Amino acid sequence: MGDEQKTKILILDDEPIVLKRLKPALEKSGYDVEAFSRSLEALNRIMEQNFDIVITDLKMEGLDGMEFLTRVKDRSPVTEVIVITGFATMETAKESFKKGVFDFLAKPFKFGEIKEVLAKAESKIKGKR
Amino acid sequence: MSTFTNLLKKVFRDRKKSASQVPFTVLFNVFQKILEYNNQVLELMAEMGTKLGGTYIFDQQYIRSTCHHIADTVYKLIYNLNTMAPKRYLNLYDAFGAINSDIEEELAGRPVIPQAEYTMPYSVITDDFTDVVGAKNANLAEIKNLLGLKAPEGFAITIRAFKAFMEYNRLQTKMDALNAAWQKGDPSKNQLAEEIRRLILEGTVPQLLEKEIYSSLDRLYQGVNPEEIMLALRSSAFGEDREHTFAGQYLSLLNEPRGNVLQAYKSILASLFSDSVMEYRRQKGLMDYQESMAVACQLMVDAKVSGVLYTLDPRAPDRDVMLINATWGLGAPVVAGEVRADLYTLDREEPYPLKSLDVVRKPEQLAPKKGGGTDMRMVHQDLQTKTCLTDEQMKQIAEAGLMIERYFKRPQDIEWAIDHEDNLVVLQARSLNIKDKVSKLVCDISSVLDDFPVIFRNKGSIAQEGISTGKVFLVKTEEDLDRFPSDAVLVAAYTSPRLGKVIKKARAIITDVGSPTGHMATIAREFRVPTIVNTGIATQLLRPGQMITVDARENVVYEGAVKALCYYEFAEETFETTYEYRLLQRVLKKIVPLNLLNPSEKNFTPSGCKTLHDITRYVHEKAVSELIELEYAKIGDTANSGRKLKFDIPLDLILIDIGGGISGPASVSEVKPHDVISVPMKAFLKGLSVPGAWDTEPMSVDFGSFMSSLTRTFSSSMATPKYVGQNLAVLSKEYVNINLRLGYHFNMVVAYISENLNDNYAYFRFLGGVTDISRRSRRAKLMAEILAKHNFRVDIRGDLVTARIKKLELTLMEKKMKILGLLVAFTRQLDVKMNHEQEIERLKNVFQDLKNDHIK
Numbered sequence: 001m002g003d004e005q006k007t008k009i010l011i012l013d014d015e016p017i018v019l020k021r022l023k024p025a026l027e028k029s030g031y032d033v034e035a036f037s038r039s040l041e042a043l044n045r046i047m048e049q050n051f052d053i054v055i056t057d058l059k060m061e062g063l064d065g066m067e068f069l070t071r072v073k074d075r076s077p078v079t080e081v082i083v084i085t086g087f088a089t090m091e092t093a094k095e096s097f098k099k100g101v102f103d104f105l106a107k108p109f110k111f112g113e114i115k116e117v118l119a120k121a122e123s124k125i126k127g128k129r
Numbered sequence: 130m131s132t133f134t135n136l137l138k139k140v141f142r143d144r145k146k147s148a149s150q151v152p153f154t155v156l157f158n159v160f161q162k163i164l165e166y167n168n169q170v171l172e173l174m175a176e177m178g179t180k181l182g183g184t185y186i187f188d189q190q191y192i193r194s195t196c197h198h199i200a201d202t203v204y205k206l207i208y209n210l211n212t213m214a215p216k217r218y219l220n221l222y223d224a225f226g227a228i229n230s231d232i233e234e235e236l237a238g239r240p241v242i243p244q245a246e247y248t249m250p251y252s253v254i255t256d257d258f259t260d261v262v263g264a265k266n267a268n269l270a271e272i273k274n275l276l277g278l279k280a281p282e283g284f285a286i287t288i289r290a291f292k293a294f295m296e297y298n299r300l301q302t303k304m305d306a307l308n309a310a311w312q313k314g315d316p317s318k319n320q321l322a323e324e325i326r327r328l329i330l331e332g333t334v335p336q337l338l339e340k341e342i343y344s345s346l347d348r349l350y351q352g353v354n355p356e357e358i359m360l361a362l363r364s365s366a367f368g369e370d371r372e373h374t375f376a377g378q379y380l381s382l383l384n385e386p387r388g389n390v391l392q393a394y395k396s397i398l399a400s401l402f403s404d405s406v407m408e409y410r411r412q413k414g415l416m417d418y419q420e421s422m423a424v425a426c427q428l429m430v431d432a433k434v435s436g437v438l439y440t441l442d443p444r445a446p447d448r449d450v451m452l453i454n455a456t457w458g459l460g461a462p463v464v465a466g467e468v469r470a471d472l473y474t475l476d477r478e479e480p481y482p483l484k485s486l487d488v489v490r491k492p493e494q495l496a497p498k499k500g501g502g503t504d505m506r507m508v509h510q511d512l513q514t515k516t517c518l519t520d521e522q523m524k525q526i527a528e529a530g531l532m533i534e535r536y537f538k539r540p541q542d543i544e545w546a547i548d549h550e551d552n553l554v555v556l557q558a559r560s561l562n563i564k565d566k567v568s569k570l571v572c573d574i575s576s577v578l579d580d581f582p583v584i585f586r587n588k589g590s591i592a593q594e595g596i597s598t599g600k601v602f603l604v605k606t607e608e609d610l611d612r613f614p615s616d617a618v619l620v621a622a623y624t625s626p627r628l629g630k631v632i633k634k635a636r637a638i639i640t641d642v643g644s645p646t647g648h649m650a651t652i653a654r655e656f657r658v659p660t661i662v663n664t665g666i667a668t669q670l671l672r673p674g675q676m677i678t679v680d681a682r683e684n685v686v687y688e689g690a691v692k693a694l695c696y697y698e699f700a701e702e703t704f705e706t707t708y709e710y711r712l713l714q715r716v717l718k719k720i721v722p723l724n725l726l727n728p729s730e731k732n733f734t735p736s737g738c739k740t741l742h743d744i745t746r747y748v749h750e751k752a753v754s755e756l757i758e759l760e761y762a763k764i765g766d767t768a769n770s771g772r773k774l775k776f777d778i779p780l781d782l783i784l785i786d787i788g789g790g791i792s793g794p795a796s797v798s799e800v801k802p803h804d805v806i807s808v809p810m811k812a813f814l815k816g817l818s819v820p821g822a823w824d825t826e827p828m829s830v831d832f833g834s835f836m837s838s839l840t841r842t843f844s845s846s847m848a849t850p851k852y853v854g855q856n857l858a859v860l861s862k863e864y865v866n867i868n869l870r871l872g873y874h875f876n877m878v879v880a881y882i883s884e885n886l887n888d889n890y891a892y893f894r895f896l897g898g899v900t901d902i903s904r905r906s907r908r909a910k911l912m913a914e915i916l917a918k919h920n921f922r923v924d925i926r927g928d929l930v931t932a933r934i935k936k937l938e939l940t941l942m943e944k945k946m947k948i949l950g951l952l953v954a955f956t957r958q959l960d961v962k963m964n965h966e967q968e969i970e971r972l973k974n975v976f977q978d979l980k981n982d983h984i985k
């Protein structure tokens with residue numbers, strides 16, 4: 001993966017610990033990562049920059065995750081969205097997939113699990129290119 | 130006692146009469162619920178525990194919701210136990226209430242500080258209080274309280290005390306003014322530092338703080354003449370030992386008399402603002418006002434020998450050695466590098482052989498002065514060129530050091546002393562920062578691993594992650610546990626809470642059977658000992674003394690010591706300093722540690738329950754024993770709904786099916802053995818009917834008449850009337866409760882066997898009679914030995930033999946039930962024959978032959 005070719009990822013989670021641990025780990029794996037704990041800031045960033053992959057929590061203060069991912073998909077349908085949530089129910093999972101979410105991970109998850117999902121999302125994106 | 134408890138008591142008192150007539154099926158349903166909740170709690174605890182391992186991303190929301198889930202389930206356990214045995218366990222609600230409110234406080238972001246006012250005794254300090262007492266105090270308290278090593282008695286003067294002192298003397302304002310003046314270039318840097326120190330040294334210790342320091346001192350003396358006792362006061366600054374940067378820059382004062390304690394305290398606070406420290410902070414861009422200082426106040430250890438241990442050479446970790454510096458007298462000059470000291474280089478493997486020894490001449494030693502303070506004295510001519518440590522002391526230091534290293538998961542820099550009674554005392558421990566050096570060593574793990582043969586891979590489950598090397602030590606008996614050496618890998622057939630007492634000495638644990646959610650696994654996690662359970666084959670494949678590497682991350686056991694893997698552990702990023710890690714760790718302390726290890730110990734009571742795990746274990750144990758007790762009382766009441774077992778053996782047995790224990794229509798009054806589909810009962814009957822077991826040796830009386838006469842006209846002297854009735858078995862698909870009188874003996878077997886090994890148990894109880902006590906005790910001994918050989922936990926009280934086994938997987942449990950069946954058949958009349966002690970050996974062999982022939 002060349003530098004200019006790095007896959008761009010945006011992470012949104014209102015608990016800073018998630019960002020603190022996920023960002024360096026993903027950077028180590030060669031991704032270009034931006035992390036946000038406020039959904040409005042993340043949304044502003046989405047509007048000015050295309051991301052290959054967006055990782056978002058569902059339940060947050062302010063703009064709710066479902067709303068956020070809808071806006072992401074509206075703005076850039078090719079962006080793959082991965083939902084991470086501690087309130088995993090069949091309903092929320094179904095709803096996310098209806099909205100075109102790539103995958104759905106229940107918190108807590110292992111580093112290996114999210115890396116696996118990211119790798120799959122990446123190969124899907126590359127296949128489209 | 131709370132009003133809530135009183136209310137409950139009243140409710141249960143009113144219900145008491147009807148409760149004693151609860152039908153068995155209802156009781157059994159409650160019992161099954163308890164098993165289910167018990168399992169849920171253990172699983173949730175294990176799941177939370179694994180989050181400390183570092184491979185998961187979790188958040189505060191997770192911690193909150195899981196805590197609530199566990200608390201809720203434990204509450205249900207208590208409720209259900211009180212349903213089984215009305216009114217008997219109401220105290221559990223109080224224990225629960227106390228623990229749960231602590232957990233809620235933690236979750237609300239208010240760490241529960243027992244008495245963190247201005248001082249805290251070491252006995253109550255845990256690493257949760259690092260921010261309150263400083264890392265030096267917290268580490269030492271953990272070493273003392275948790276690892277059980279000897280460390281000075283003492284207390285911490287907390288960060289809160291520091292803040293109170295600063296506030297009382299309005300030092301912050303004064304320092305700000307000085308700083309402002311300095312920025313304008315008024316005083317020089319050194320003048321500024323000196324002025325701040327003067328303000329501190331001339332400051333007044335607030336009265337409340339002074340009072341608390343003196344009363345803590347009084348508690349420390351405990352009846353000894355205060356004049357004779359001297360103190361050591363050491364800095365324990367916020368973040369001091371964690372970053373390792375300020376090491377040695379702050380003041381320590383040795384051999385201070387009681388009267389000097391306040392002045393000594395202020396001197397140590399003032400060392401926060403020494404010229405060199407302030408310069409250092411400036412270089413690092415740290416602000417002075419962020420600094421705060423706790424102080425360690427300890428009983429002075431008058432050392433014969435002192436020194437420093439590095440558990441790994443910080444300059445060359447790949448040498449894989451420990452370094453000990455040692456000198457006569459107090460250790461301060463060694464720590465400060467002011468004197469030369471003997472240098473011992475030791476192997477890191479037990480028994481830690483000496484690799485090299487560099488003895489220097491030690492003409493002087495630091496010694497305490499009478500009345501206070503220290504001075505340098507001549508060392509006796511004969512001792513100057515002598516080594517300071519015996520082989521035994523060397524080993525002791527190495528052992529203690531590695532235990533501390535294992536716990537903190539980092540190589541350690543440890544100050545130690547040998548006192549005049551030859552005790553090893555740990556004075557201080559901090560992690561060595563060798564990350565940069567180590568990361569170079571571990572660049573290519575996969576190629577390194579190719580050189581080491583894999584003994585087994587992906588067998589069983591990981592109970593605690595981590596990597597460790599060590600020699601195999603097989604534990605088979607209680608005596609083996611007593612002989613368990615430090616730094617060995619504990620290998621055992623079964624997990625058992627009894628292993629708990631050596632876990633902290635173990636480098637790793639591997640068992641053949643057992644569950645990652647079991648009691649032992651949670652203890653292993655508490656001490657962070659890498660653990661793999663349920664491998665099935667560990668005791669067969671691993672030889673005593675064999676050097677192995679346990680990789681309880683990837684679930685592999687290698688032959689030989691793969692050092693690079695262990696360095697990898699040292700090099701990995703820790704997330705132990707994040708708020709979420711600490712919060713999880715703090716709530717887990719209220720949940721996971723198991724204090725109720727042994728049901729026969731005094732603390733096995735509701736008030737002995739200090740954690741939710743304690744309550745869970747208590748409820749489980751009591752639920753089983755309540756069921757056993759209740760069934761004793763009820764025999765005879767329930768026989769009318771039973772059916773008779775038609776069996777080759779003249780066993781007058783009534784079966785009561787409470788759910789899925791017998792196939793075929795319930796209207797048929799006779800049941801054939803093949804109709805019994807209850808898992809434990811089926812296995813038990815197989816063992817009971819092993820050919821030859823009933824008639825191994827002919828009876829002196831015709832068996833049929835013997836049975837009928839004795840079972841029907843039960844002698845009243847043999848048992849209380851409530852035991853008299855039919856032979857009875859209550860059974861379901863997974864459960865059986867068998868009550869048999871064979872001859873004069875009373876056998877009871879209760880078992881639960883399902884796919885879930887955590888629920889599984891078998892309980893056996895034998896009470897005999899007829900012959901004289903020596904023959905009866907021979908029989909008891911024979912039974913106990915047979916049961917113990919088959920891994921039952923056995924207890925003999927006179928003529929009463931009890932045995933239990935639990936948490937094995939289904940097929941193993943079935944085998945144990947067959948063995949119980951065989952044993953019941955085999956021993957029904959044995960005491961009559963047991964005229965000699967030698968009979969025990971002979972009959973044991975007979976039993977073993979029968980077992981080998983018929984139970985595979």
